Amino acid sequence: MKFVPFFARNQSNRRGRGAWCLLLSTALTGLSAAHAADPTPAAKPRATQHTAQPAPRRAAPAARPVQPASPPQPESIVVFGQGSTRQMTSVTTSMMRQSVPGTSPLKVLDQLPGVLYQSADPFGAYEYSSQVFMRGFSQNQLGFTLDDIPLGDQQFNNYNGLTITRALTSDNIAGVDVSQGAGGIDVASSSNLGGAIQFHSIDPSHTRGGTVEQTFGSNATFRTFVRLNSGDLNPTGTRFFVSYARTDMNLWKGQGYDYSDQVNAKLVQPLARDSSLKVFFDWSSTQQFDYQDMTPNYLRTIGPGLANYYPDYTAAYRAAQGIYPAQYTKSNDPFDAAYYAGTANRVDYLGGVTLDENFNSHLNWKTTVYGHGDSGYSTWSTPYMHSPNRAPLSQRVQNPGITRAGFLSAVTYTVARNTINAGVWYEYDQFTENRAFAEAPLLGTGTLGNPTGGYPGNVFAAPWQEVFNTNTFAFHLQDTYHVTHNLTLNAGFKSMIVSAGNHVPGQVPALNGGNLIAQGSLTASNAFLPQLSANWRFLPHHELFFDVSHNMRSYPEDGYGTNVSATPWTANQTAFQASKASLRPETDWVYEGGYRYTSPLVSGLVSLYRINFSNRLQLISSNAGINPITAVQNVGGVTTNGAEVSATVRPVDGLSIYNSFSYAHSTYDQNVMTATGLEPTRGKLVPNYPTFMYKGSIAYTIRNFNVHVDGNYISSRQLTYTNDLHVPGYFLANFGMRYNFGDVRFLKGVTASFNIYNLANKTYVATTNELGNNFTDTGYNYFLLGAPRQFFGSVSANF
Incomplete structure (x- = not known):
């Protein structure tokens, strides 16, 4: 891969694979040459009629077996939220199938207007590098839920949740609803200053x-997914599924x-009046090696090949x-x-039980x-701490842990033209974290081996816990009032109080620069967030919408000197x-208004927005990223003005063309x-x-064949607060195609797909700010590169 310098100053052990996996891959590869139909029944698009809270459902006809589906129809990358009082966008299952199986759904959302997703790997699986922005808000300022269960703020080293890739296998996602401007007040999140992703x-x-x-592919990628459905077990429609996914891939x-195992299970018990009881369970185990942080120097x-x-x-x-490799001596800091x-x-482990009870056609609980x-x-082999045996390095270990439980309960009542919704959310969360150092062997007496093979032994120091x-x-309380058949108003408010505090069972000041670790409590509260x-x-086909909201974010949490988030406790x-x-606490006012046009031929959206952000807390870093001087500071207010324009055109049967443009200042x-x-x-x-x-995206479907090409242009991004260093913009293109071969004996929908990521093999900067931004160019401004061109192929079938 040819590298061209592009930074500018502004004015200036592979896991063993079981025999059953090999047999499965051999069988599926052979079947790909046969004829079969669509791999799964065509996904029905999620409803796009969004208001703040849907009316209670009326009783539905008795459940009946699903009939075999016809081949999927062409579908655009997004479904605009027709009828919504806010800017809403839905992504369906069939849209997600355009990506390689196992791709993070957050990466799929990168096609949406105003959304920026970055990762150092093509799947978006490497959590440390996973970074999503929406209208300038970072992921720890957005709201995330799964089937109403809060997932926290999605940051690496999450203190109140877990990433969506560990919560749900991508193959089991029915759809994603994205509110780019402001999330609904009923979204269970204490961090959504901006929008929400449900x-x-x-x-x-x-x-x-x-x-x-x-799935097979570049970097020895080997991913297996199996899902078993029980079908209806009795006349009431009791049913469940269990799925297992294993992902194994090398770093590029x-x-x-990057290795993971994941189990999902879900049970549904239909009840009278179209009510239901649903039980969900998730278990995941992940081991990941890091890509080395880069600097312009x-x-x-x-x-770009710099690696550990x-x-x-x-x-x-x-x-x-x-004593360094020769090339490293040319840098400004070969030690780092x-x-x-x-x-x-x-x-x-994640689990939830949901009772959705319709008492009648007007009342739902x-x-x-x-x-x-x-x-x-997490481990890091550090030369900044020597071992007691006089080895010039040691292994730093950090142990995060979460134990949390909560509930959400809401009542929706429809009377006349009003749909009134009120609810509560409570959660108790205990987040623990400690740091330790383990001894490294002397050269010639052993090695550190594979750090994911088990918790390191020979711990000789424990700086803090x-x-x-x-x-x-x-x-929350809200009312959706249908003034006329074509005019809808929604008004409501949320009250929130988040009380957090820490205590330090153990610390060694001498190992922490002579400092005592921050200890104390903080409360973020607001009784009226309208x-x-x-x-x-x-x-x-034509509609206008507007939304005004006031939002608050609670104080984030993390351990001393972890430098992951702008938490007051890092000091x-x-x-x-x-x-x-x-x-x-950080607060803001979000104003947005827009226009939608929806017809079989064209779906269009124009949106304007303004955000007034107060008390923005920022992680301020200086010196090397491994041993930084860090502080969390209130940098005051931020003003954002932006516009988004999107359109999906379907000029002929089978062809879909999508384009969107976003501007944010x-x-x-x-x-x-x-x-x-003064900075x-x-x-x-x-x-x-x-x-x-x-x-942009172009997709074409003819009979059982689908092909698509998508591309993103990202303009330059600033690396410092004073804007004296930036990374340049880039254009990234991807390609994919799928073919349904037909039925083969008991197998249905044998399908083969092929995807190319980074079609032009572009060298580009993906993740920035993983170690905090500096005010000026200090020489230690960190980022991660995106993956080069990658190839992936998949074969799937139903039975």
Whole structure:
């Protein structure tokens, strides 16, 4: 891959695979040459008639077995939220099939207007690099739910949830509803200053059977998915599914891998009056090796292939002694350029029970009770801490853990032209984290081996341990009033209080720079967070909408000096006490208005928005990213003005053309005073989010064959708060095709697909800000590169 320097200053051990997997892949590969039909029944698009809360459902006819589906019809990448009082966009199952199986659904959302998703790997599976922005808001300022269960803020080292890739296998997603402007006030999130992303899992099929799927590809990718459906077990329609997914792939540069196992299960018990009881369960286990963080200097001097030394322990040992590969000596800091390895290991259990009860055609009561447990550890082989045996490096270990439980309960009552909805959400969350150092062997006496193989032994130091306890309570009340058949108003408010605090069972100040760790409690609360929205269908196919909302985000949590999020607890006790009295939770006002046009030929959307953001907390970093000087500071207000235009055209049967353009101008309202002086941030662009984006897709279906090409243009992104360093824009194109071969004996819908990621083999910067932004170009401005061209093929079938 040819590399062209492109940074500019502004003015200036493979896991063993079971024999059953090999037999399965052989069988499916052979079947791909046969003739079969669509791999799964065609997904029915999710309803696009969105208001703040749907009216209770009337009783439906008795459940009956699902008939075999015809081949899927062509579908555009998005379904615009016709009838919604806010900007809503839906992504359906058939749209997600255009991506490689196992791709993070957040990566699929990158095609939506105003949404930016970045990851260092083509699947979006590498969590440390996973980064989603929506209208300038980062993922820890958005709301995420799965079947109403809160998933927290999706950041790496999540303290109150888990990523969607660990919560639900992508093959089991029924659809995703995205509110780009402001999430509904009934969304269970304490972080959604901006929009909300709500995932929905599929229900078990009424017919007995299953699905098998095998994916192969670049970097020795090997992914297996199996889902078994019980079908209706009795006349009432009791049914369930169980699925298993295994993903195994190498890093695209350096050594190491990304490996995961995941089990999903869901049971549905239909009740009278179209009511239901649903039970969901998820278990996942993930082991991931890190890509090495890059800087502009490393990219220019060492090149895009820079990677950690694993499994070469000798090279890492010598680098810790100051003996580097020749190319590394050309950089400004060869000591910080690479390490033996960094890894993340996580195990999650997530479960929920939902009772959706229709008492009559006017009154509905829906309650969800859920629980979540997370455990794991992350490792980093550091030359900054020597081992007691005088080895020049050691292994740093961090242990995050989550135990949380909660419930949501809401009543919806329809009377005359009003749909009144009121509900509560409560969650208790205990987040624990500690840091330790384990001894590394002397050269010639052993190696550090595979850090994902088990918790490191020979721990010789434990700098700190923290325990956070958080109580979250929210109440919402809203009314959707149908003024006329074509005019709808929605008004409501949310009250929220989040009380969080930590205690430190153990710490060694000498190992923490002589500092005492921040310890104390903070409360974010607001009794009245209003939202007002409307939709007016003034002509057939034509509608206008607007929305105004006031939002608040609770204080994020993380351990001392972790440098992952802008949490007040990352500082020492002195800094925490000094800033505690002046800290305020982040709040904003979001204003948006727009126009929709919906017809069989064209679906179009134009949206304008303004965001007034107050008390923005920012993680301020300086020095090297591995040993930074970090502070969390209120950088004041941010003003964002933006516009989005999207259109899907279906000129002939089978052809769909989608285009969207986004503009966002997000700037700081004032300069920032720091310990070193005044930083000129007023009027400067907020880092990491582009001003312009273009998304396009062309899909064509003829009989059983589908082909599509999509492309994204991302304009330049600032790396510093004063905008003296940026990464350039880029255009990325992807290609995919699918073919349904027909039925073969007991197998139905044998389908083969082929995808190419990064079609032009572009070298580009993906993730930025993973270690915090600096005010100016210090030489330590970190980012991760995106993957080069990748090839993937899949074969699937139903039975």
